[in-house]
Amino acid sequence: MLCAHNCDLIAVMMQHPEKVSVPVYTAVDREIFLRAIYPRRSPAVLRGVSLGPCLDKWTVDYLREKGGDREVKVHVSPVPQMDFLRKNFLYRTLPFDVFVQRAAETKHSDFFISEEESYYLRSLGDDPRRDPADLRKQFPGLTEDFSIPEFFEPEQFFSCVFRISSCGLQLWTHYDVMDNLLAQVSGRKRVVLYSPRDAEHLYLSGDKSEVLDIDSPDLKQYPKFAKARRYECVLEPGDLLFIPALWFHNTLALQFGIGVNVFWRHLKAESYDKKDPYGNKDPVAAARAMQVLERALHALGELPPDYRDFYARRMVLRIQSCAYSPEPEVAAQGCSPTETLTASDTETSLPSSQISHQD
Numbered sequence: 001m002l003c004a005h006n007c008d009l010i011a012v013m014m015q016h017p018e019k020v021s022v023p024v025y026t027a028v029d030r031e032i033f034l035r036a037i038y039p040r041r042s043p044a045v046l047r048g049v050s051l052g053p054c055l056d057k058w059t060v061d062y063l064r065e066k067g068g069d070r071e072v073k074v075h076v077s078p079v080p081q082m083d084f085l086r087k088n089f090l091y092r093t094l095p096f097d098v099f100v101q102r103a104a105e106t107k108h109s110d111f112f113i114s115e116e117e118s119y120y121l122r123s124l125g126d127d128p129r130r131d132p133a134d135l136r137k138q139f140p141g142l143t144e145d146f147s148i149p150e151f152f153e154p155e156q157f158f159s160c161v162f163r164i165s166s167c168g169l170q171l172w173t174h175y176d177v178m179d180n181l182l183a184q185v186s187g188r189k190r191v192v193l194y195s196p197r198d199a200e201h202l203y204l205s206g207d208k209s210e211v212l213d214i215d216s217p218d219l220k221q222y223p224k225f226a227k228a229r230r231y232e233c234v235l236e237p238g239d240l241l242f243i244p245a246l247w248f249h250n251t252l253a254l255q256f257g258i259g260v261n262v263f264w265r266h267l268k269a270e271s272y273d274k275k276d277p278y279g280n281k282d283p284v285a286a287a288r289a290m291q292v293l294e295r296a297l298h299a300l301g302e303l304p305p306d307y308r309d310f311y312a313r314r315m316v317l318r319i320q321s322c323a324y325s326p327e328p329e330v331a332a333q334g335c336s337p338t339e340t341l342t343a344s345d346t347e348t349s350l351p352s353s354q355i356s357h358q359d
């Protein structure tokens, strides 16, 4: 059964006729993923990949019994749309089995803020400040039920995270620095994505977009947001969503939902910050470049405004000409076909029965 928030969603979807639907691929195996999907560096829904018995087994009662009562730290929010700017949510600790019950119900007799509060779990590692989450370690009673898709090399594995949300829960738009396979085990979830190339239209505050209401954004406050291209899909139980590193994503649980996401390194292990259990700290070279930029801005501050403006423009031009990648179409013409698969390469390399677009 769909929850009340779903009616709003239908109205919202009709306001975005220009959205791009994320392609849905069926019968994808490791060879197809690595040849036709992974190199494109754009999101894809993989439907029908075996995720193990979790699909049938993970009912609320089963999760409560097998997941046990270990303590989990969860987000609790009075409204389903979480707001990191006004910090409208609390972190609270609950036994896992109690949390699952609360997230699955819409009205609570025991609560922190109100009867209708929403819950969200993003599981953490054993030492949350140091260890990445790994479902196999924190929830051994559930490990056998979930098969990690073997599309990446084992040494690329970074973390395996439980994601459980109340119906209606919306997580702000953000990016992570690892490749992600987000498995939807139960419930439906809408995911909206934006390309890393749209960063300039998203009003970033660190890894998050300040545009919280992506469905009816305040375009007076955020005029450039209208230029961001919205990619969208609705995940059904059993779907896997490939979210390449740096792609922004915003999730909305259309029903109480259970998911597991697996983060995989895209770059060499040394490229990442060693003290990053979440997989969202910028790669070390990027963090260093950002620090140098802050120093450059500080130096520009020593100049009078007209000189500062002139040298700032020259710096921007230098960055654009030396560090921006060409537009994808141009890139595809300029390199050998084994390096870059264009959309048409991919579509011809898969039978048309294996690829579709959600409307």
Ligand SMILES: O=C(O)CCC(=O)C(=O)O
Residues within 6 Å of the ligand: 163, 164, 165, 171, 176, 180, 182, 249, 251, 252, 259, 261
């Ligand atoms: O639980 C969700 O819906 C958010 C998932 C997410 O942000 C991720 O897998 O990186």
Ligand SMILES: [Fe+2]
Residues within 6 Å of the ligand: 174, 175, 176, 249
């Ligand atoms: Fe994420």
